[in-house]
Amino acid sequence: MSALRKLAGQTAIYGLSSIVARFINFLLVPLYTSTFVFEPAEFGVVTALYAWTAFLNVVLTFGMETTFFRFANKDHVKQDPDGGRVLYATATYGLLLPALLFMALGGAFSGPIADGLGFGAYASSVLMLVFIIGIDAITTIPMARLRQQGRPWKFAAINLLSVAVNVGLSVFFLLYCMKRTNMGQGNALIDAVYDPALGVGYVFAINLAATAVKLLVLLPSFPSLRVREPQLLRALYAFGAPLMIAGLAGMVNETADRVILKYLLPADVADAEIGIYGACYKLAVLITLFIQAFRMGAEPFFFSHAKEKNSAATFARIMNVFVAVCMSAFLLVMLFLDLFKWFIPNPAYHEGLRVVPILMLANVFLGIYYNQSVWYKLTDRTKAGSSISIAGALITLVCLFALIPSMGYMGAAWATFICYASMAAISYVWGQKHYPIPYNVSRLLLYMAGAVFLWWGCEQVPLEGVAKYAMRTPLLLGYVAVAWRMERTALHP
Numbered sequence: 001m002s003a004l005r006k007l008a009g010q011t012a013i014y015g016l017s018s019i020v021a022r023f024i025n026f027l028l029v030p031l032y033t034s035t036f037v038f039e040p041a042e043f044g045v046v047t048a049l050y051a052w053t054a055f056l057n058v059v060l061t062f063g064m065e066t067t068f069f070r071f072a073n074k075d076h077v078k079q080d081p082d083g084g085r086v087l088y089a090t091a092t093y094g095l096l097l098p099a100l101l102f103m104a105l106g107g108a109f110s111g112p113i114a115d116g117l118g119f120g121a122y123a124s125s126v127l128m129l130v131f132i133i134g135i136d137a138i139t140t141i142p143m144a145r146l147r148q149q150g151r152p153w154k155f156a157a158i159n160l161l162s163v164a165v166n167v168g169l170s171v172f173f174l175l176y177c178m179k180r181t182n183m184g185q186g187n188a189l190i191d192a193v194y195d196p197a198l199g200v201g202y203v204f205a206i207n208l209a210a211t212a213v214k215l216l217v218l219l220p221s222f223p224s225l226r227v228r229e230p231q232l233l234r235a236l237y238a239f240g241a242p243l244m245i246a247g248l249a250g251m252v253n254e255t256a257d258r259v260i261l262k263y264l265l266p267a268d269v270a271d272a273e274i275g276i277y278g279a280c281y282k283l284a285v286l287i288t289l290f291i292q293a294f295r296m297g298a299e300p301f302f303f304s305h306a307k308e309k310n311s312a313a314t315f316a317r318i319m320n321v322f323v324a325v326c327m328s329a330f331l332l333v334m335l336f337l338d339l340f341k342w343f344i345p346n347p348a349y350h351e352g353l354r355v356v357p358i359l360m361l362a363n364v365f366l367g368i369y370y371n372q373s374v375w376y377k378l379t380d381r382t383k384a385g386s387s388i389s390i391a392g393a394l395i396t397l398v399c400l401f402a403l404i405p406s407m408g409y410m411g412a413a414w415a416t417f418i419c420y421a422s423m424a425a426i427s428y429v430w431g432q433k434h435y436p437i438p439y440n441v442s443r444l445l446l447y448m449a450g451a452v453f454l455w456w457g458c459e460q461v462p463l464e465g466v467a468k469y470a471m472r473t474p475l476l477l478g479y480v481a482v483a484w485r486m487e488r489t490a491l492h493p
Contacts, residue, residue, distance in 0.1 A: 024163050026285045026343070028170055033279050033344045036179045038200060040275035040348055045122060046203050047278030048271070051258040052117065053129055054251045060099055060137035063243025064091055065144045066377065067236050072148050089223035090232045092141040099137040106130030118262060128204040135211045142218045158217050166210040173202045242382040249389035253396045253419045257404075257412035260397075264404045277409035279344050280352035283337075284359045286329040291367040294322060312437045317487070319371050319437075323444045324483035326364045327451035331479055333360060334455045335472040355413040357455070362413070364448065365420035372427040375435035384430060392423040447483060454479060 032038050038046070068091045072084065106113065110127035114120050146155040177194035180186055198205070261274050333340055334357055341353055369388075376384040396419040403411025431437070458472055 023285070023289060024167055026282055026289075028167070029279060029282045030343050030345050031170065031174055032203070033346050033349055034179075035346050036182045037174055038275070039346075040272040040279075042200050042271075042275065043279060044271035044273070044275030045119060045125075045200050047258050047274050048262055049117075049119065049122070049125060049129060049204075051255040053133055054255045055248065056102075056133045057136055058244060058247040058251050060102060060133060061095060061140050061244075061247075062098075062237065063240030063247060063382075064095055064236065065140055066243050067091070067240040068141055068144050069148060070239065070377070070380075071232075071236065085223065086229050086232065088141065088145055090229050091236055092223055094233050094236055095137050095140055099134040102137075103131055103134035106134070122201065124198070125201045125204045128201070128208045132204065132208050132211050135208075135215050139211075139215055139218055142221055145221075158214055161217065162210045162214040165213050166206055169206040169209055170203075173206065178202070239380075239382065242386040246382070246386040246389040249386065249393035252393035253389070253416070253423070256393075256396055257400060257409075257416060260400050261404060261409060261412060264401070265408065273409055276349050276352040277355065277412060279349045280355050281359055283333060283340055283343070283353070283356045284363055286333055287326050287360050287363045287367070290325060290329060291363065291370065294367070294370075312435075315371075315374060316438045316440060319368070319439055320443055320447075321487055322367060322371055323364065323447050324487065326367055327447045328476075328480050328483065330357075330360045330364065331451050331455060331476050335458060335476055336469070352409060355410060358410075358413040358417050361448075361452070362417040362420045365417070365424045368444070369420065369424045369427050372424065372431055372437075375427075375431035375437065379435050381434060384434075388423055388426050388430070391426060392419045395419045395422050443486070451479060 032043055032046070068087070071087055071091075107127060107130055110130060111120075111123045114123040114126040117126070119126065143155060143158070146152075146158075173194060177190045178196075180190060181194060181196055258274055258278060261277065262270050265273050337353065337356060341350055344350065373385055376382060396415055399415030399418050400412060403415055405411075407414070428439070428441075454475055458475065461471065463471060
């Protein structure tokens with residue numbers, strides 16, 4: 001029980017900054033999708049460019065975060081007084097130099113890159129994205145070291161500072177300057193600092209400023225260049241390469257839909273469709289937030305507790321709680337979707353709400369897969385993770401090309417669901433052969449089926465207004481109470 005409490009505490013603290021950052025981005029959706037800011041086609045440009053960004057982030061970080069955690073827990077590193085310092089320096093500069101090269105080349109060719117992506121009118125946004133991606137890679141290991149050292153509060157403070165810069169600048173430039181300009185209410189301050197021609201580029205400029213602030217805060221903690229060890233760097237790259245491949249395949253699963261929609265839909269509607277899909281995708285944020293927070297605390301936890309007695313049983317109980325929480329979030333959003341939809345204030349986006357339940361369930365399966373990934377990380381079978389992710393990527397691509405032409409963004413949503421469910425199933429079967437964990441599959445399926453059935457049943461009852469919420473609220477609370485009772489009973493029979 002103490003191990004579970006420790007994981008819960010670490011997840012809460014590490015996840016605080018990550019949750020707040022993602023949740024603030026969620027709260028910025030009403031701003032981005034307001035009628036006076038971005039129409040669906042403009043928001044589609046933002047969505048598509050950030051989808052490309054995700055691929056490049058994986059390449060430049062090269063699986064080094066997980067690699068750093070794994071090497072930091074090896075006996076020869078823990079027993080060597082200088083082992084941790086050398087590892088930190090080697091991993092940090094192993095990402096710094098490629099990132100600097102990427103920023104130099106990307107900056108020099110941002111125009112042709114923008115043309116090649118089909119966004120030639122947004123070359124300045126592509127240029128800013130290049131620097132955002134590079135800086136994110138540079139700060140990866142210093143931020144990971146805070147987690148490895150058990151310093152969650154500093155980790156959270158740095159992330160929250162970056163979020164504060166993002167929010168402050170977004171409110172000023174988008175809510176104040178852009179809104180007043182579009183309404184013909186400009187003033188001397190707005191004329192001095194705001195350029196309407198930049199348009200969606202302000203989203204990227206604001207992100208760049210927030211990322212730069214994080215780098216400035218971390219600079220004093222950067223290691224000395226002298227303590228790098230080339231032989232260790234080769235070992236880090238060798239361990240991280242399969243993780244990078246798995247991560248790259250994972251990005252195909254996560255973001256290829258928003259990239260491919262651009263090219264499989266008619267050119268005159270593609271950007272608008274991507275914008276609608278991207279905005280409604282945000283309503284799955286409660287599950288993705290929890291998954292992100294969980295991963296922040298779980299990865300170092302799994303590594304540090306793997307050798308403890310009954311660790312497999314602990315990991316199985318963690319899975320039970322994880323799925324119960326995810327499905328509670330699913331119910332919360334789906335039972336009250338008619339309220340959540342107004343986070344997207346422009347009704348032009350609301351036609352895409354039908355993708356929300358599909359994407360939320362897809363992300364539950366993704367979370368299950370992340371939970372299961374402990375088996376190949378603890379057994380140093382990272383190539384297995386690569387294989388599963390590649391299989392998922394192939395499934396995603398086949399489904400996207402098969403479904404999008406006839407179903408539009410609904411096809412993209414179903415492709416995501418099919419991919420993540422398949423990956424979870426493959427990982428479970430494979431993992432039980434090499435690192436058996438006694439997952440309670442029947443209970444996990446009960447949590448999932450029960451939540452879906454409750455939502456479906458409520459949709460069949462034609463109630464509106466107060467009566468509707470009076471029925472749905474007790475059902476949601478009842479689901480949470482039953483899940484809590486079942487887990488408490490399992491822990492203290």
